[in-house]
Amino acid sequence: MAEHRIVLPCKRYVSVFLLFSATLNTMYAVTHYSIPEEMEEGSVIANLASDLGLNMNSLSKRKMRLDVIANTKYLDVNKETGELYIVERLDRESLCPTKTATSCFLKMDATIENPIRMFNIELEIMDINDNAPHFRRDTMDLDISESTPVGERFSLNNAVDPDVGSNTVKTYHLSESEHFNIEIQTGRDGAKFADLILKKALDREQQAVHNLILTAVDGGVPARSGTANIIVRVLDTNDNAPKFNTDTYKIDIMENSPIGSLVVKLNATDLDEGTNSEITYSYSLYTSEKTQGTFSLNANNGEITVKEMINYEDFRIYDMEVIATDKGANSLSSQCKLTILVTDMNDNHPEMSIKSFQSPIKENVAIDTVIAVVSVSDKDSGENGIVNIHIADQLPFALRESSDNYYELVVSQPLDREKVPEYEITFTVTDRGSPPLSDNETMTLELLDVNDNVPQFPQSFYTIPVMENNAPGALLSSLTAFDPDLHENQYLVYFIIEKEIVNTSMSMLFSINPENGNLYALKTFDYEIEKEFLFHIEARDSGVPPLSSNVTVHIIIVDQNDNTPVIVSPWRAHGSVVEEKIPRSTDKGSLVSKVIAIDTDSVQNSRITYQFLQVTDATLFSLDQYNGEIRTMRMFSYRDPRHQRLVVIAKDNGEPALSATVTIKLSTVETAVKAYSDMTEVPLEYDIFSDLNLYLVIGLGSVSFLLLITILVTCVLKCQKPKPSNAAPPSRNSVISERNSTIADSTLVSNDAYWYSLFLAETRKGKLVVRQPVPKAGSRYIVSSLPRSTGLTETSDSAASTLQGSTTTGSSSS
Numbered sequence: 001m002a003e004h005r006i007v008l009p010c011k012r013y014v015s016v017f018l019l020f021s022a023t024l025n026t027m028y029a030v031t032h033y034s035i036p037e038e039m040e041e042g043s044v045i046a047n048l049a050s051d052l053g054l055n056m057n058s059l060s061k062r063k064m065r066l067d068v069i070a071n072t073k074y075l076d077v078n079k080e081t082g083e084l085y086i087v088e089r090l091d092r093e094s095l096c097p098t099k100t101a102t103s104c105f106l107k108m109d110a111t112i113e114n115p116i117r118m119f120n121i122e123l124e125i126m127d128i129n130d131n132a133p134h135f136r137r138d139t140m141d142l143d144i145s146e147s148t149p150v151g152e153r154f155s156l157n158n159a160v161d162p163d164v165g166s167n168t169v170k171t172y173h174l175s176e177s178e179h180f181n182i183e184i185q186t187g188r189d190g191a192k193f194a195d196l197i198l199k200k201a202l203d204r205e206q207q208a209v210h211n212l213i214l215t216a217v218d219g220g221v222p223a224r225s226g227t228a229n230i231i232v233r234v235l236d237t238n239d240n241a242p243k244f245n246t247d248t249y250k251i252d253i254m255e256n257s258p259i260g261s262l263v264v265k266l267n268a269t270d271l272d273e274g275t276n277s278e279i280t281y282s283y284s285l286y287t288s289e290k291t292q293g294t295f296s297l298n299a300n301n302g303e304i305t306v307k308e309m310i311n312y313e314d315f316r317i318y319d320m321e322v323i324a325t326d327k328g329a330n331s332l333s334s335q336c337k338l339t340i341l342v343t344d345m346n347d348n349h350p351e352m353s354i355k356s357f358q359s360p361i362k363e364n365v366a367i368d369t370v371i372a373v374v375s376v377s378d379k380d381s382g383e384n385g386i387v388n389i390h391i392a393d394q395l396p397f398a399l400r401e402s403s404d405n406y407y408e409l410v411v412s413q414p415l416d417r418e419k420v421p422e423y424e425i426t427f428t429v430t431d432r433g434s435p436p437l438s439d440n441e442t443m444t445l446e447l448l449d450v451n452d453n454v455p456q457f458p459q460s461f462y463t464i465p466v467m468e469n470n471a472p473g474a475l476l477s478s479l480t481a482f483d484p485d486l487h488e489n490q491y492l493v494y495f496i497i498e499k500e501i502v503n504t505s506m507s508m509l510f511s512i513n514p515e516n517g518n519l520y521a522l523k524t525f526d527y528e529i530e531k532e533f534l535f536h537i538e539a540r541d542s543g544v545p546p547l548s549s550n551v552t553v554h555i556i557i558v559d560q561n562d563n564t565p566v567i568v569s570p571w572r573a574h575g576s577v578v579e580e581k582i583p584r585s586t587d588k589g590s591l592v593s594k595v596i597a598i599d600t601d602s603v604q605n606s607r608i609t610y611q612f613l614q615v616t617d618a619t620l621f622s623l624d625q626y627n628g629e630i631r632t633m634r635m636f637s638y639r640d641p642r643h644q645r646l647v648v649i650a651k652d653n654g655e656p657a658l659s660a661t662v663t664i665k666l667s668t669v670e671t672a673v674k675a676y677s678d679m680t681e682v683p684l685e686y687d688i689f690s691d692l693n694l695y696l697v698i699g700l701g702s703v704s705f706l707l708l709i710t711i712l713v714t715c716v717l718k719c720q721k722p723k724p725s726n727a728a729p730p731s732r733n734s735v736i737s738e739r740n741s742t743i744a745d746s747t748l749v750s751n752d753a754y755w756y757s758l759f760l761a762e763t764r765k766g767k768l769v770v771r772q773p774v775p776k777a778g779s780r781y782i783v784s785s786l787p788r789s790t791g792l793t794e795t796s797d798s799a800a801s802t803l804q805g806s807t808t809t810g811s812s813s814s
Contacts, residue, residue, distance in 0.1 A: 235274025561654020
């Protein structure tokens, strides 16, 4: 049935012949539409959604789409309205070129999703009379001898019409002529032909040429027609040769011209009539095979067209000779020469060739050193053949032209392998054509390392604490340097720079692994002898020449609490008990005895405190924990035992703490003696020179003499030994000390006052108190004993030493 669809305002009104058929209870339904060809784009064919029974509101969601036919989308569906409309104009003759087919159908599938369904659509394209009949040749030449009999038939080229049915060729008409008419014939396929019939004899002298017009008319409404010229030449004798317009042709043609494009159309004329004036064109033997293979010559009309691709770089000039020959019984001919000049196009990319390239090169290569030689070329000519070459601007290289089309790549800036180990150098060549063409090539340049970097330590100064009593061979630290060079230039060797300290070489004290810089101690260090070391370590690479750097190492020996306090007062033989006698009438707060201990460790570890470990009567005596003084807390009573036993422990401040003990046995006597006075700086008071005092003086002199002998022996031994670092520590009985010390108010302030304390202990029984100013740094002082019988000796100078003695009545036991 026929329906008229009204297109929306944005579309045109079209008339559509619609045929819709549906078959129920079958798997597939075919929707059939019929439309005339050549409908305008946008024309609505039908409402497909309505015809298929689909909801228009769901078309977009269900993604309705149509097939694409031969890569062309002819139809589409408006997803809002459901209308099927034309996207691209439909030409029945293009879609169905075969005329034997009476019908032309366009079949496609419409697909929707959710769920997926497919609909078959068949669109019949009906023919309209949109093509006029035309002849394959607009002109038909007929050579008819004037002696041809009347009624002779001459076949004419038939007209063709791509339309079908009644729209194709139906009849022919010939223009009015007294000599000719036509007769229409029908072929087996229904095509119409026309034959030219000579109805009246020809007379060349009256009319040499007859021009006829053959018209082909189709059966469409309205009818369309096409015409062809029929030229009838009356033949006579062949007495004229063909002749070209000019004997020489010069033609310019662009290279890469499309195949089939026209170069020139030759025109030769013959004054004869009939076959004597018909001309055919051909190449002469003078024309090369290359030229004949490149250009095609139409023998009938003299057209020369491009047969193969023309390349300016292969041939720039083509020469040919063309012969025009008539078709007379005794044919005549003539020739002309053609010169075809090919015009260059920028169709060749510039080319480059790396003639020389050095890689790798050393990083210290000199400026302006040639690394590569590059040649450039372009097969094109003129501006198209001029080539420019360049590299990236940020590279430390430059291009320098050495000769025509030859360039040198030179070093323009210093190279450093440690910053950039290799370079990607891209050569880019560009011609000057329009548009310009370019090409590029990338080369990799590697840099060889040279020994140009000094080994570097992370620090310029290392402070390494080492605990004393270390094990020999202990790892102290790892001193590693870094060298950014490569290979042997990077391999480092470590040395200790020799430095002697008191005739002792550093290599005897420390060792360093030459490969990894591990520093080891070769001996056990004693803080009380050696406190620090300062030396240098050198890191040297293996390059030629080698480069090196050094670092300062400061070794600090850290003290350990490895020395037990030594009790020097009250003096007693090793393991013996100190016996003291005090008057029973001693007042409260009187000094009974003083315990002095020394510790050779550092200040922190040598801090001594004193405590009672055992005491007979805790209410009778007190002990100062800092200065070791034992004083009475009350007076003796008749109930107190006559003998008192005191065990004092001296403990240092180390961790763990070390200690020493002394046992003091006190005996009270009834003799009237004066109590001990405090150890202050008062003049010496001498008591009666008793036998006991005599023994004390003799003992004191003996001890002093032994100390002097010990000092002399020690000095001699030190002078004889070349390396004092290996010497034994000073004897505790030596009377020479290089340390500073002070004794004030009978209290030991520093362990450096060892010999002061010793002297105090030895003279304790004589009630002597010695006080001497602190010596200057680096000086030595000698402590000697004084005989008890001597008087007061004093130096008036305030900076000199002062020796004071006092005597008291009574006696004390050591």
